[in-house]
Amino acid sequence: MSTMWIEREISNELAEIAASFPVVVVVGPRQVGKTSVIERTFASFDYVSLDVAANAEMAETRPDDFLKLHPPPLILDEIQYAPAFFRQIKTHVDQNRPRNGLFILSGSQNFMLMQSVADSLAGRAAVIPFSGLSGLEWQAAQGSTDDTLWREFLWRGGYPRLWDDPDKPVSRDRWYQGYLATYLERDVRNLLQIGNLRDFERFLRACAARCAQTLNMSEIGRDVGISATTARQWISVLQASNQIILLEPYYKSLGKRLVKSPKLYFTDTGLAAFLLGFTSADALWNSSSVGALWENHVISQWQKWRDWHNPAASLWYWRDQGGNEVDLLIESDNRLTAIECKLAERPSGHDLRGLSRLEDFYGISVIAHSFLACTTRQPFNLPPRITAVSGWTTWPLTG
Numbered sequence: 263m264s265t266m267w268i269e270r271e272i273s274n275e276l277a278e279i280a281a282s283f284p285v286v287v288v289v290g291p292r293q294v295g296k297t298s299v300i301e302r303t304f305a306s307f308d309y310v311s312l313d314v315a316a317n318a319e320m321a322e323t324r325p326d327d328f329l330k331l332h333p334p335p336l337i338l339d340e341i342q343y344a345p346a347f348f349r350q351i352k353t354h355v356d357q358n359r360p361r362n363g364l365f366i367l368s369g370s371q372n373f374m375l376m377q378s379v380a381d382s383l384a385g386r387a388a389v390i391p392f393s394g395l396s397g398l399e400w401q402a403a404q405g406s407t408d409d410t411l412w413r414e415f416l417w418r419g420g421y422p423r424l425w426d427d428p429d430k431p432v433s434r435d436r437w438y439q440g441y442l443a444t445y446l447e448r449d450v451r452n453l454l455q456i457g458n459l460r461d462f463e464r465f466l467r468a469c470a471a472r473c474a475q476t477l478n479m480s481e482i483g484r485d486v487g488i489s490a491t492t493a494r495q496w497i498s499v500l501q502a503s504n505q506i507i508l509l510e511p512y513y514k515s516l517g518k519r520l521v522k523s524p525k526l527y528f529t530d531t532g533l534a535a536f537l538l539g540f541t542s543a544d545a546l547w548n549s550s551s552v553g554a555l556w557e558n559h560v561i562s563q564w565q566k567w568r569d570w571h572n573p574a575a576s577l578w579y580w581r582d583q584g585g586n587e588v589d590l591l592i593e594s595d596n597r598l599t600a601i602e603c604k605l606a607e608r609p610s611g612h613d614l615r616g617l618s619r620l621e622d623f624y625g626i627s628v629i630a631h632s633f634l635a636c637t638t639r640q641p642f643n644l645p646p647r648i649t650a651v652s653g654w655t656t657w658p659l660t661g
Contacts, residue, residue, distance in 0.1 A: 265426050268403040270299045271396060272570045277303055280363040283388040284355040287341075287379055288368040290392035291504040291529060292449070293441060295422045296368045297339055299392075304366055308332050311339040318343040325350035334364040341378075342369040348382040355386050368392075370449060370503065391569040393504070393562070394420030394530050397655035409637065410543075412654050416552075416559055417543035419532015438536040442466075449503040454496070461486065465496050469506065469526060470537035474554040474561075474589075477508065477526045504529060507565055512578030512591050512598075514624075525579055527558045529565075534558060557589055557603040560635045560653040564590060564601070567656045586619040589635075592659065598624070599659050600632040607637045609650055617648055631660065 276299070280286050288296050301309060310332050312318040321328045321344035329350060341347070351365055358364065367387075379387050400415055401407050403425065407415075418424050418434050421441075425431075446459045454462075465486045472482065483493035500506040508524040528534040534555060540546040546555065561577075568575050576593040580600075590601040600620055604613045617632040626647075634644065635653025642650050651657050 266403065266428060267302075268295075268395060268399055268422055268426065270295065271399055271566075272390065272392065273299055273303050275570065276300070276390065279388045279390065280304070280366065282362060283386070284358070284362050285351065285365045285367060285383055285387035286363075287383075287387050287389045288366070288392050289389065289504065290368075290370065291394075292370045292445065293421050293423060294392055294394045296370075296392050298422070300337055300339075300366055300368055304335070304337060307335040307337045307366060309337045309339070312343040313340040321347040321350075329354060334358075335366075336364070337366045337368070339368050340370065341367040345378050348378040352382040352386065355383075391504070393566055393569075394532075395422060395425065396420070396566045397559075397563055400425065401655060407654075412637075413543045413547050415654075416531050416555060417535050417540060417546045419530045419535070421530065421532065424532070434532070435536070435541060438533060441533070442536075445503070445505075450499060454499050461488065462496060462499075465493070466500070466505075467537045469497075469500065470528065470534045472526050473528060473534050473551075474557040475526060476523045478523065505533070507561065509561060509577060509579050509590070512580045512593070527561050529562060531555050531559050531562070553605045556605040556653070560601065560603045561590055563653075563656050564592065568592075580616075580620055582619060582623060584619075586616045588616045588620050591620075597630040598628055599630050601635050602633070603635045603653060605637065607639075609634050609636050609644070614644060614648060618646070621647070633657075 276286065276288075288300060290296050310317055312321060325347050328347070334354065355364060379389060395403075397415070400420065404411060421437075423432060424434060424437060442463070446463060450459060450462055465482070465488070468482050468486050477497070479490040479493045479497070483490045486493070488496070497506070497508075501508065505528065507527040507529055509527060510524045511522040513522070535546050538551055540549065540551075546552055564577060568577055572594065574594065578591040578593065579587065579589055580591055581587040588600050589603045592599040592601070600617055602613065602617050606613070613634060617634070621629050621632065632648045634648060634650040636650055637654070638650050638652055641652075644650055
């Protein structure tokens with residue numbers, strides 16, 4: 263098998279972060295390449311997986327012995343399986359101040375991890391959300407891309423295993439079938455005491471059908487046959503296991519931001535396309551769902567950009583009472599960059615309505631620049647103060 267290593271954007275930054283913090287925590291869904299990039303970046307560190315029951319049991323019940331057997335610098339994979347060990351990590355870090363780069367922790371269940379980090383490692387750990395391949399990473403690995411290949415990326419998704427053997431690519435449908443079964447059995451059962459996993463799988467598919475839509479708990483619960491309260495609980499499980507993104511609405515009043523409904527996206531368009539039943543890139547591209555998955559793709563690219571390169575930035579969407587909407591606002595330094603997503607090579611004037619309304623609403627001084635993320639090969643300017651760009655990858659946020 264000819265396995266190809268795909269260079270990740272975060273690799274160099276991970277090494278720099280570890281030089282500044284005693285603990286680095288990398289969180290993300292299963293199979294996005296966390297272990298591979300950590301082992302490659304920190305090749306001199308000892309590596310222990312707590313997915314192995316004996317390792318987790320020893321870390322939980324005999325933490326002193328475990329640390330003597332595996333002294334730092336140390337990579338601990340699937341750390342959520344030994345939550346009690348966080349106290350041992352805290353003690354060791356405090357005893358070895360100001361030494362950095364002691365522990366690299368990774369895991370796939372964000373809720374358990376972050377609760378333990380907040381309880382034991384506040385001020386001692388940098389937390390890095392990690393996800394599948396970005397458009398820039400995939401483009402660099404491909405060498406060059408045309409529209410057909412990009413459509414394949416939208417449908418197949420960004421899980422590295424789907425791309426690491428160009429000579430004998432893995433079956434996309436079989437891979438997602440196994441991924442979904444593993445996710446339901448391991449993460450969902452651990453995070454949620456649920457009797458019928460088939461109901462949760464139906465809930466997942468209902469969420470995929472609502473990509474890029476405002477989340478209505480009562481509606482989705484009614485469609486699946488569960489209460490709004492259960493729907494809210496299950497959405498939190500999808501968030502905790504890093505499968506979905508909830509994009510909150512932007513209003514000048516922080517209070518209003520908190521009471522409006524978020525929009526729902528998947529962290530990976532390939533999983534959403536699989537859940538929707540698309541068996542080929544052409545079938546997806548010619549369907550009524552492709553616009554929503556295009557928007558999902560653009561949002562997820564900027565989510566990666568924020569998580570990996572600019573954690574101080576905030577991401578929102580905007581909608582006024584008249585129904586005018588802008589798909590993404592990036593807030594940085596008290597200014598907004600507006601991005602509208604349209605699946606077209608040459609957008610029309612109608613596509614600019616939300617961006618124009620946003621600028622009228624908040625004023626030119628607040629809006630740094632506006633972009634239309636479409637499938638154009640070359641950027642071009644649209645009046646007033648709008649630039650059309652390719653949305654397959656992120657781009658410099660300047661006009």
